[in-house]
Amino acid sequence: MPPGYGLLRRVVLLVAWLVWGFTIYGEEKVPKEGPLIVAANHRRFFDPLFVCMAVPRRIQWMAKKEIFLPPLRPVFRILGAFPVDRSGGGHSALRVALKHLAAGKALGIFPEGTRRRHEDLESAKSGVALLAARSGARVVPVYVGPVPSPLARLRGERFRAYIGDAITLPKDLRGRRELQLAAREVLKEIYELPRREGGDDG
Template sequence: MSYYRTFRGFFRIIFSLVFRWQVIGREHIPKEGPVILCANHISLWDPPLLGSGIERMVNFMAKEELFRIPVLSFLITKFGAFPVKRGAGDRAAIRATLKLLEDGKILGIFPEGTRSKTGELGEGMHGVALFALKSQAQVIPVAIVGPYRWFRPIKIVYGEPIDLTALREVKSNADTLKETSDLIMRHIRELLDQHRS
């Protein structure tokens, strides 16, 4: 955790001085218990931005290729990342994620699965819906309002928790996963629309 705080402090300086960040909605983050932060994805800066905006530690799934690079592997592991095989239905990563949430921790995830080349919000993948329905985590939509430009404001907006009670009460299937994913993306889109200047 000491490494994490050090890295977070470093990134907070960068976001404050270089990007003049604005953090909105910190009060929506529960002080304890499992949380899934679901954000749009526009830049490699997004993971540290998502984690730096709040006080609790945020854990991330990252593509396994990054863990083959020695120095980078050390850094991202200390910043709360764990490996996943993209597009392969990585059961170990799924189990690790659900265990992380069961332990009351925070997961940061980008439902689109990859960075948007246009800056516009894409379609959400079903993985985030699986984690949301298989856990009792609070699901928080997050809007990163860019683009990232030096000495220009970047906004990160943490929204109110999404009510998934009804969806969690029905049997999980492909339709439920799609409905849940679409609901999460709709909340992210509403935050983006609301806070774009």
């Protein structure tokens, strides 16, 4: 883990704990090495940062190349984001993602594809299953809960993140339907995490 990333993570973790009582459940379940797909729910713009706080490995994130402007480029680099040209469809992004996984890195992905306030298993996109099947990487489900309001914090509510056991998807997944069903199971596992711990899934 690059020094800049580790320092940034520790600072943000401290601030999040002081402000929101940020608590991580299951941090020990994250494999320390090897290719990994970190799959999380997505409700806010800053979710990549929150997932990075929860997971004790540097995560690579795909981001459209248009946002890599000079003022923010160093920040994106520290966070592990890499630019993807979306003009040619998803093939370029898939190749780059598989390259990172082949190098033994951890790749962050949101199976829902876009931000959603509530659980919707039908929104699962097949990308997470396709990447897992082609790379052989395990999938670690992560659920990031709602950020408590100041009033909720006074009542003792905390900002929580839950990490589940690594999932191994079959390598022989074929066709859109099989991939879609596998992705749906991953998303279902993500939303089950806080319920098992007795937390609030918001």
